[in-house]
């Protein structure tokens with residue numbers, strides 16, 4: 345493809361690819377030089393050109409010799425637009441989900457519901473790129489722009505017509521998912537996380553709002569979970585831009601949740617929609633999974649789904665990996681659940697989901713990730729201490745930090761908790777302690793397959809370790 349075809353000029357330079365990392369340049373590549381939180385990509389421009397970059401997308405004031413300078417005040421955004429033209433075509437129907445918690449669950453449930461309608465569907469997010477036949481991990485929730493667009497194009501080549509992706513706040517603020525038309529966008533909730541990166545709750549919220557104010561198509565649809573303190577503000581932003589709204593939840597209008605009754609293996613939801621009552625037998629437990637199921641149903645309705653059929657299909661959804669997944673039942677008869685709760689709000693949601701199923705005590709084992717928001721740690725501790733009967737504080741991806749120091753931060757909020765460094769020992773202790781009627785909740789790692797210690801990833805799977813400890 346010629347550079348001129350991408351930039352709308354007569355430039356006949358041949359373009360072979362796009363890269364944002366100078367180490368991934370091959371002859372003919374367009375290099376995006378971005379200023380980041382650790383490095384300044386502009387410093388690598390000479391090396392990129394030496395490796396064969398034919399054009400560099402960079403700020404106007406940057407000096408470039410030996411390659412075309414595509415000057416832009418916002419190089420990340422300009423790069424995304426160009427790269428999208430290069431990688432197109434994409435799946436016809438692309439939707440996105442943002443919110444502090446529930447993104448992975450939503451994209452996965454949306455993918456399942458589309459599939460039940462007969463679409464060739466995929467999701468991209470924390471679990472990787474998932475299709476009906478395959479799951480490939482990308483490492484990040486929202487991959488970098490080049491990986492994202494090339495994955496989307498690859499899905500289209502495989503025949504995928506419907507794709508749902510997770511728009512993390514990091515991804516939104518770094519324009520990692522721009523350039524392709526996004527038909528619908530969902531908001532799940534907004535609570536504390538990632539303040540290490542965004543600094544303030546306001547900045548974190550604004551990063552998420554870009555999905556509605558800039559990324560979703562002007563004639564697209566916003567699906568808003570209404571029972572969150574921030575929902576009204578999201579709705580206000582969407583109305584200001586004139587985008588169509590689908591609201592869901594107890595205070596929602598499109599799918600109004602009237603009643604929710606836990607059953608042994610799931611829950612029964614009574615909804616009001618289009619002036620009629622509907623009963624949904626959802627095979628997932630917990631208020632939070634009901635919220636995600638309804639938001640995902642909203643995404644399907646926004647992309648052509650029929651109301652009665654979509655609600656009926658909710659009865660056939662499969663659990664999402666690592667989200668309230670029952671790993672094993674201990675010898676004493678206590679079920680052990682694994683959940684990806686790694687924020688104060690998620691810990692609250694996960695405990696609330698399991699509480700109705702516990703005849704005895706609810707025992708929680710969790711830690712907090714290193715090199716991430718420090719302030720959330722004691723809040724996670726306090727939430728667990730308030731809602732669980734026994735709290736065991738352990739390790740979760742210490743990364744470059746001292747695990748004992750992270751545990752101390754968590755324990756500030758849970759001074760009476762038991763401290764057991766070493767996640768396997770903590771899980772073993774919880775399972776040994778649990779009696780019949782008790783429930784054990786292993787929170788924070790969900791589907792993860794490793795414990796990140798320093799720069800090493802040591803194999804670790806909560807589900808597998810729970811089974812070993814219960815054997």
Ligand SMILES: CC(=O)N[C@H]1[C@@H](OP(=O)(O)OP(=O)(O)OC[C@H]2O[C@@H](n3ccc(=O)[nH]c3=O)[C@H](O)[C@@H]2O)O[C@H](CO)[C@@H](O)[C@@H]1O[C@H](C)C(=O)N[C@@H](C)C(=O)N[C@H](CCC(=O)O)C(=O)O
Nearest residue numbers: 364365366378380381382383385388484485486488512514
């Ligand atoms: C804080 C953060 O988001 N960092 C990500 C981001 O960094 P950045 O733009 O600030 O990049 P930087 O490392 O300062 O480098 C600046 C630029 O120089 C380039 N560079 C850098 C070094 C070099 O030798 N050559 C070079 O060309 C980089 O490619 C980049 O374009 O861009 C990089 C390339 O895409 C990512 O790998 C990196 O993710 C790091 C590994 C990370 O841990 N990110 C986490 C926090 C994250 O993004 N999490 C979110 C949310 C999780 C959730 O709640 O779901 C996610 O979406 O996964």
Ligand SMILES: Nc1ncnc2c1ncn2[C@@H]1O[C@H](COP(=O)(O)OP(=O)(O)OP(=O)(O)O)[C@@H](O)[C@H]1O
Nearest residue numbers: 444445446447448449632635683684685690693694
């Ligand atoms: N709608 C919700 N409301 C409150 N908590 C939720 C909701 N959905 C999920 N959770 C909690 O958050 C955890 C993570 O869920 P999920 O992976 O779907 O979220 P996510 O937004 O993709 O997270 P991440 O930011 O890590 O990608 C769940 O295991 C659960 O504890």
Ligand SMILES: N[C@H](CCC[C@H](N)C(=O)O)C(=O)O
Nearest residue numbers: 686712713716740741788789
């Ligand atoms: N996407 C989230 C996942 C956190 C999961 C938890 N296990 C941790 O390591 O903190 C993050 O990177 O902040």
Ligand SMILES: [Mg+2]
Nearest residue numbers: 447448470485
């Ligand atoms: Mg996720």
